[in-house]
Amino acid sequence: MKEQDSPAKGKPDYIVPGLLRGLSILGLFGYRRPTMRLxxxxxxxxLPRATAFRLVYTLEQEGYLLRIKESGAYSLGPLVLTLGFDYLHSQELVQIAGPLLDGLRDRTGASTHLAVLDRFDVLYIYRAASHERLSSNRHVGSRLPAHVNSIGRAILLAFSDEELNDMYSGVDLRVEGHDEPRDLEVLKRYVAEERERGYVAGSFVPGIAHVAAPVRDASGRAVAGVNVSDYESLPCMQDMHGVLKDEVLATSAEISSRLGHSGHTLRATPPESKRS
Known part of the structure; x- marks a missing residue:
């Protein structure tokens, strides 16, 4: 491609204001704010209300936003999810991990999941649902704050205290429905204990048990995490720190190996910017 045909990153003349505003609207929605009014x-x-209306109306007509009739508020529409899922499912990580997580589900009888770190949240990109009548309801596309989530904490095992300071300093860690960790020092203490153990296990939600471990790439970075997460009444959950832990660690190690990880110490890459 000739130089004059290439997009010039950062040059105002090449930026389309309407497109930028539309993308900015989509970026307002997230785990903590799933709906918004005009x-x-x-x-x-x-933005002027009239301008916001035209942008929102266009996004709604194209399927990127969905209007909730009862409240008049908007949420992300199905086209956003479709585009995201198509992208995620085309990636090497899902292709490698999927069959292994299916096997882990079949051996344990519990739901298994794969998630990646996206700034301060974990984003679920694969789920192998339990064949049991009772099953975890965490679906692909779900987002949760990493510090109160088993997979998120498994990824954070690769962070040093200094990196946790850089990532979370000044950030309000309080999350509705979770008593701990509510501040950075408590989080670092939890992560230190879990790092020593090499995996994360316990109950982050009442009635649901989790065992999670990090997934590492060829460079040794923690690029994702996997877990078994389901009702604590399931038989496999009675031995979380024994057989189940071994199964999860073996699965995460096999995924990591297929990504090129050789077993060296892993490190994660902290987010570039803090949550506002």
Missing amino acids: ADIARELN
Whole structure:
């Protein structure tokens, strides 16, 4: 491609304001704010209400936003999810981990999951649902704060205290429905204990048990995490720190090996910017 035909990153002349505003609207939605009203969108982006309406209406008509009739608020539409899932499912990580997580599910009888770190959240990109009548309801596309999630904490095992300081300093760690960790020092203490053990196990949600471990790539970075997560009444959950832990660690090690990991010490890559 000739130089004059290539996009010039950062040059204002090449930026389409309408497209940028539309993308900014989609970026407002997330785990902590799944719905928004038109007035809130206009205020957040400092847009005239009429401009916000036209942008939101266009996104709604194209399937990127969905209007909730009862409240008049908006949520992300099915097209956003479809595009995201198609991308995720085409990636090497899911292709490698999927069959292994299916096998882990079949051996344990519990649901298994794969998730990646996305700034301060974990994003679930694969789920092998339990064949049992009772099953975890964590679906692909779900997002949860990493520090109160088993897979998130498994990924954080690769962070040093200094990296945890850089990532979470000044960030409010309080999450509704979770008593701990509520501050950085408590989080570092939890991570230190779990790092020593090499895996994460316990109950982050009442009635649900988890065992999680990190997944590492060829460079040794923690690029994802896997877990077994399901009702604590399932038989496999009665030996979380024994057989089940061994199964999860073996599966994470096999995925890591297929990604080129040789067994050297892993490190994670902290997010580039703090959550506001």
